[in-house]
Amino acid sequence: MEKTEAIKLCICKSCPTYRECRERVAFCFLGRSKCIKEDHGCICGGCPVHDKANFKRYDYCLKGSEKQQK
Ligand code: SF4
Ligand code: SF4
Numbered sequence: 001m002e003k004t005e006a007i008k009l010c011i012c013k014s015c016p017t018y019r020e021c022r023e024r025v026a027f028c029f030l031g032r033s034k035c036i037k038e039d040h041g042c043i044c045g046g047c048p049v050h051d052k053a054n055f056k057r058y059d060y061c062l063k064g065s066e067k068q069q070k
Helices: 003-009 048-052
Strands: none
16 A cells, blocks of 8 residues: 555545645554644544555544554
């Protein structure tokens, strides 16, 4: 799974926690958001990237990328 593919497939923009502030999504690769601060649930479990990349963690926009959370 490439980062650019993840950005295309990412479903963060449909998540209740997501806030639009013109930053790139796929937080699981790119790490924390600069503007998302409040947790309203995470839908990464339903994302094809999470499954394909065999990721185990959640709340990437708040807690950091899969690598950073290890
Ligand atoms: S796993 Fe989450 S952060 Fe990563 S691409 Fe999917 S929806 Fe976005
Ligand atoms: S990383 Fe999870 S909590 Fe954050 S916006 Fe994406 S789906 Fe929502």
